[in-house]
Amino acid sequence: xxxxxxxxxxxxxxxxxxxxxxxxxxxxxxxxxxxxxxxxxxxxxxxxxxxxxxxxxxxxxxxxxxxxxxxxxxxxxxxxxxxxxxxxxxxxxxxxxxxxxxxxxxxxxxxxxxxxxxxxxxxxxxxxxxxxxxxxxxxxxxxxxxxxxxxxxxxxxxxxxxxxxxxxxxxxxxxxxxxxxxxxxxxxxxxxxxxxxxxxxxxxxxxxxxxxxxxxxxxxxxxxxxxxxxxxxxxxxxxxxxxxxxxxxxxxxxxxxxxxxxxxxxxxxxxxxxxxxxxxxxxxxxxxxxxxxxx
Numbered sequence: 543x544x545x546x547x548x549x550x551x552x553x554x555x556x557x558x559x560x561x562x563x564x565x566x567x568x569x570x571x572x573x574x575x576x577x578x579x580x581x582x583x584x585x586x587x588x589x590x591x592x593x594x595x596x597x598x599x600x601x602x603x604x605x606x607x608x609x610x611x612x613x614x615x616x617x618x619x620x621x622x623x624x625x626x627x628x629x630x631x632x633x634x635x636x637x638x639x640x641x642x643x644x645x646x647x648x649x650x651x652x653x654x655x656x657x658x659x660x661x662x663x664x665x666x667x668x669x670x671x672x673x674x675x676x677x678x679x680x681x682x683x684x685x686x687x688x689x690x691x692x693x694x695x696x697x698x699x700x701x702x703x704x705x706x707x708x709x710x711x712x713x714x715x716x717x718x719x720x721x722x723x724x725x726x727x728x729x730x731x732x733x734x735x736x737x738x739x740x741x742x743x744x745x746x747x748x749x750x751x752x753x754x755x756x757x758x759x760x761x762x763x764x765x766x767x768x769x770x771x772x773x774x775x776x777x778x779x780x781x782x783x784x785x786x787x788x789x790x791x792x793x794x795x796x797x798x799x800x801x802x803x804x805x806x807x808x809x810x811x812x813x814x815x816x817x818x819x820x821x822x823x824x825x826x827x828x829x830x831x832x833x834x835x836x837x
Contacts, residue, residue, distance in 0.1 A: 553806075553815045554799035554827050557619035559587035563610055579642040580626040583607060585617035594809050596801070597647050597671045598625040601765070604780065608772045615798035621805060647671070670805055718804040719747045720797055721758035722766065723831045724785040736764035736784035752836035755804070755816070759796055760831035762786075766793035792827040799826070 551557075566574075566582040583606040587593060596616060600606045606625040613623045626646050628639045721744065725737030737743065747756040759766075763786040770790055772780050787793060803815035818824035820833060 551619075551815060553619065553802040553819075553824070554795045556615060557617075557802070559589055559618050559620055561614045561617045562586050562588050563614055565607075578626070579645050580628060581606075582646070583610065583613065583625040583627070585610075585613035585623040585625075587617055587620060587622075591620075593620050593622045594805060595670070596621050596623045596805065597643070598623050599628060599643060599671065600625060603629050604768075604776060605772075605774075608768045608777065608780070611769045612767055612794050612798050615795065616801055616805075619802045619806075621802070670809065672801060716804070716808040717747075717750045717754040718800065719743050719750065719754070719756045720800055721747075721756065721832065722762050722764050722793070723758055723760040724763040724787065727763075727785040729783060729785045733783055747834075750836065753808075754836045756832060756834045757800055757819070757830060758832035759793055759826075759828040761788075762793040762796075762828055766790045767797040768794070787828075796826055796828045 562585070564584050564586075566578060566584060568577045568579060568581045570577050598606075598609065598613060598616075600609055606627045609625060613625055616623050624646065626643060628643070629636070721742065722737060725742055726735045726739050728735050743756065743758065747754065764784040765780045766787050766789075768780055768790055772778070799815075800819065803819055807813035807816040815824060819826065820835060
């Protein structure tokens with residue numbers, strides 16, 4: 543990793559942009575004759591301009607709205623975040639969800655100003671995907687909006703989590719893997735860990751070739767990046783299925799900050815914040831258990 547290119551900013555805090563959060567339904571209307579294949583939650587800067595794009599794929603059987611505070615954190619640093627609603631009803635085969643996500647990635651970023659009440663637009667050659675996925679913690683993979691190489695990562699979970707076979711994959715681009723130290727710990731005797739050893743962030747990072755990063759928050763759990771309040775049956779279950787930390791806010795700020803630092807490094811060529819996190823010059827809101835880079 544090369545030397546910093548600018549002064550570090552506080553990526554763990556809210557950025558300099560005010561944000562808008564809008565929901566776009568998958569329904570045909572007069573203003574949107576071709577709706578997206580899934581309902582979308584879109585976080586954007588309120589200011590006019592052209593910004594890099596993040597496609598955010600939420601956790602299994604959760605709602606995209608549970609991540610609204612995280613999405614706005616990222617958007618406040620000058621990014622557009624599109625979060626499709628996935629897994630309303632889903633079994634072990636998520637092929638349809640993958641196809642819908644590919645269609646959204648390719649087709650809908652160009653129409654953001656049309657489908658959402660915003661004056662900003664997406665830089666389609668500066669795009670990333672991010673997925674907090676079942677059995678694995680946040681996966682961050684920048685990729686071209688015209689290129690869907692990231693889909694082969696998701697296909698590992700089509701039938702069951704795949705154990706590491708000792709071979710590293712070839713990255714289409716860079717990868718950031720964010721892990722939770724409590725993810726491998728049981729919440730109670732009735733349920734397994736939410737990110738058990740053998741099929742979690744550690745194994746995913748083992749399959750990554752450089753450039754790749756792996757950062758683990760020590761005392762926080764698999765779902766601690768969610769909003770402070772998540773309502774309904776699914777929202778309440780997020781408090782009792784996984785081992786959690788004392789509060790969600792520190793982990794959410796940490797995940798948001800690492801995503802921002804990674805996007806700035808691999809999309810904008812500004813690795814100042816990522817190096818500051820690596821070297822401990824930018825204080826994270828959580829204690830780190832692991833931080834390793836393949837460069």
